[in-house]
Amino acid sequence: MTEHPVNGIPHSILDTRGLPGKQAFALWQEHISRYYDLRTQKEHPHAFNVRADFWHLGNVLFADFRVPPQDWSRSRACIGRDGLDLFMIQVLTTGWNGPRDSGGTARPGDILVCDMAQPTNRRGGDNHALTLFLPRNLLGPRLKAPDEHPLRLLPAHDPLAALLRDHLLGFHARLSGMLLGQAQAVIPATVQLIAAAINGAVGEEQAGGIRLAMTDRICSYINAHILDPNLTPESIAGRFGMTRRNLSYLFESYGGVAAYVRRKRLSSIRVALSDPARKGQSIEAIAEAHGFKHYRSFALAFHKHIGLTPREVRARSLEGKALSSMSCDDLAEWAQWLEFMK
Structure with a gap:
């Protein structure tokens, strides 16, 4: 379901609640397997309740995910297949998100920073997370080391991380009542705050x-x-x-x-x-x-x-298109929004 209110913020929803577990996981996988390799922690779950809300803010996407336990990884094959060059900023409000190989475990209140152009291998419990997807050319110039954040954990007790978390929670709470232009006016300050939290201090890049x-x-x-x-x-x-x-x-x-x-x-x-x-x-x-x-x-x-080699990228991209059994018209519109953020 997608809402396109006049002067409002486009809002797209995927909701698998009420579907049998196997069917629900297959639907979720059709949407997200373009970007991640997924595996449920139960072979045939009785239920697989996912609710994914996306708001289209122009060159930024704001998402609200409620997902059951699952393993998710972004391999070199995924990266070569979709070509996304984004940062994902995720505030965990419930559940946990931990490493399958390396990296810290995120708990409620923590913030994860993921570079979607680099491999990731994670697993999570019943999670509720608020997520921003930002193109590299929007956030990267503000970071001291823009290519050195494959997976960064900002702990809840860090003052700048706490300030960013409160800002994103407040932003999300007001999205439904905002005009698109109002939301877009908030983005520059949001990006500055994200950069300050990642860099660890308010420095010249944010001040001058x-x-x-x-x-x-x-x-x-x-x-x-x-x-x-x-x-x-x-x-x-x-x-x-x-x-x-x-x-x-x-x-x-x-x-x-x-x-x-x-x-x-x-x-x-x-x-x-x-x-x-x-x-x-x-x-x-x-x-x-x-x-x-x-x-x-x-x-x-x-x-x-x-x-990957150039030929591997081309082959895996074509393979990914062939493996999907749903056309873009059958997917929630947010899947297309992500696709166009390349």
Whole structure:
């Protein structure tokens, strides 16, 4: 079910309550297996009650999950299949969420930060969690080490985490009465607060804003011109009237602007290889269109960044489409919203 109120916030719901357990799990799996490998902790549960509410805030999704015990992992295969490049910020209000391999166990009040471009392997009990999905280019520039948060636990007792938790709980409680424009006006402050909680302190990035605003502008420019063969550190510095040294300072947390452009191009290629509409285009042609003239060096860089070869990404993407027995029209609309956040 989806609601599209005039000037309000689009709201999409999946509710498996009342369905037999096996059927309910299959329905949930059809929605979420595009992004996670799932396994129920009982082979044939009598009931599998899921309620997933999503609110579409433009370039951010706010979700409210109520899910029974299950194991969930985001493997290299999943990452290669869907191409999502998002951060997931999750406030656990009931239940627990623990590691199957490494990482801390989240308890009520804790916050989990997941980088969906990196593998995760978790299991949880009966959980109720509020979740924000944010594109990397919205949150990443505000983080001191944007690529070093595959799974970060912010404990409930941390003052900044507590402030963020209270903010998200209040935001969620008021969503039903807000206009879309009002909710979108809250997003910048929300992102700043998330960054402060992850970074561990209110620093220059949150206080001054000038460096952050300039980095945002440059990132947006790079994203819009990612296919431009003349996109180089020199051309970017010239476009924004700054020296190479100052540009390098802005992108220090990314390993430099050239490294940032390279990673964005590799991520863009991953999305292209996952697009069924482009299955007739050769991998070499896609790589060359993104500035990689030598296939071998491209393939090595791609494998290092993604964890799969270009051919594996394309094959697994097509396999994922074939395995789904439901069309997009049969899924709750929030599944499509996530798909379009690539």
